[in-house]
Amino acid sequence: MRWTHTRTARTHATRTHRARTPTVRTRGVTAVAVALAAAAATLTALPGASAAQTPGPLRWKPCAQGPAGSARAGTPGKLPPLECATLDVPLDYADPGGRRIGIAVSRLASDKPERRRGVLLTNPGGPGVSGLGYPSVLAASGLPQKVRDAYDVIGFDPRGVGRSAPVSCGLTQEQQSRGNFPAYAYTPGDVVREAGRARQIAERCAASPSAPLMPYIGTADTARDMDRLRAALGERRVSFLGASYGTQLGAVYASMFPGRGDRIVLDSNLGPGGYDDRAMRMFGRGMEDRFPDFARYAAARPQYGLGATPRQVRATFLELARRLDRKPAQGFDGTALRGVTFDRLYLDANMPELARLWQALDTGRPVPPQPPFPGREQFMSARFAVICGDAAWPRSIGEYQRRVAVDRLRYPLMGASTAGVGPCAYWPRSWVREPVRVGDRGPSNILMVQNERDPGTPLAGARSLRQAFGARAVMVTADQGGHGVYVTGGNRCADDAVTAYLTTGRRPARDLACPTRPAT
Structure with missing residues (x-):
């Protein structure tokens, strides 16, 4: 009923x-x-x-x-x-x-x-x-x-x-940990297996007391x-x-x-x-954009033993992830390693912690304690409600198999995960809204700020939004990595542009590129 x-x-x-x-x-x-x-x-x-x-x-x-x-x-x-x-x-x-x-x-x-x-x-x-x-x-x-x-x-x-x-699907601990990114798929059969897990999450949400x-x-x-x-x-x-x-x-x-x-x-x-679904695939590109920053960091610190050059650090990651896919260790499989690496690359300050985690998993030492996430189940439930309901996602297993095959080559670090099938493929059709069209109608009152090497919201997506806004927007880009610019990214040029706009109404006359420059 x-x-x-x-x-x-x-x-x-x-x-x-x-x-x-x-x-x-x-x-x-x-x-x-x-x-x-x-x-x-x-x-x-x-x-x-x-x-x-x-x-x-x-x-x-x-x-x-x-x-x-x-x-x-x-x-x-x-x-x-x-x-x-x-x-x-x-x-x-x-x-x-x-x-x-x-x-x-x-x-x-x-x-x-x-x-x-x-x-x-x-x-x-x-x-x-x-x-x-x-x-x-x-x-x-x-x-x-x-x-x-x-x-x-x-x-x-x-x-x-x-x-x-608040909504809640009553997700199990396994569903909470796996729900953010699909499992890394090496074969078409891997996509089929992941589809079963994705369907179970969608069905659990549909049968929950929060369904109305x-x-x-x-x-x-x-x-x-x-x-x-x-x-x-x-x-x-x-x-x-x-x-x-x-x-x-x-x-x-x-x-x-x-x-x-x-x-x-x-x-x-x-x-x-x-x-x-395009934004989900874009995470694979964001990882590729951002990863070289960490590879240079780790290569410059031989105490971690992750490689003497950025290329060797990348090879270490790919080999460690494949190894954990075959045989998980200390609660980590390859998908979990990719996910936590992606997450920690949001902030430069997380790089030492990430290097120590890789080192522990690579050598068999005890993994450092991971920070808890209060309210994770409710977060995941609301997240699915929004992303699955805002727009229709592909429902064909074959389409996800094709995407995985393409992105495994295009974005080797995690493309075969982010292109995979998730609960949105099985979301009740009657819950899905027609998307809102973002365009250039309206006043010119938007200021966009964007890091060039952002894993979560890559520059390519920001450029597409900037193009869609047309004359409504001006964009300030910062030559740095990480997720978040204003008051968190440490770029004085970008910070000043936002503060000036909020307090005086003055925006840059045209799109502005800010060099790497720490705030003082």
């Missing part, structure tokens, strides 16, 4: 959304995602903090704080306290009188009213990552004081995540929530700072509500299709 009811509601909603809005087309688990999940877990609105049934002034209360160690690892100082509230929104925007859900919202208010110019909505990426604690994380990471003075910095948990009607929510946990509905939040904050227009998947959310908002965006900054950009 649930499937029949959900399918009927979804079909009605899809028809209604097509009539009312323009068609809009729009990574791996990171240490930043872990930190944000931990930070958000310390925040909740005090009892009674809620919003009215229609957008109106939010009732802000001090957020209840968790244990004293609320600063994330690697962030200097303590996280500044936030205020919290709840925004009441329809679950299904095609049925505004139906079921409603609460969106958890946070605020780091400007304490300089004479300098305040508006609100800055933020999103740290994901999908599936809490954004409730993100304003504090930004502030503790070095968000310039002039930006904090100019804006009330707003965070929120997207629908389906954290404290905003799943069709509504997508980027377009989150963009609608953002616009209701804008109205509830009493703002005619809102500025936005989004990173990683947050660039898809910002691009969709800018496309659905082009007149309601003020200054929009997109940091580490997905392509115009967002987090679709």
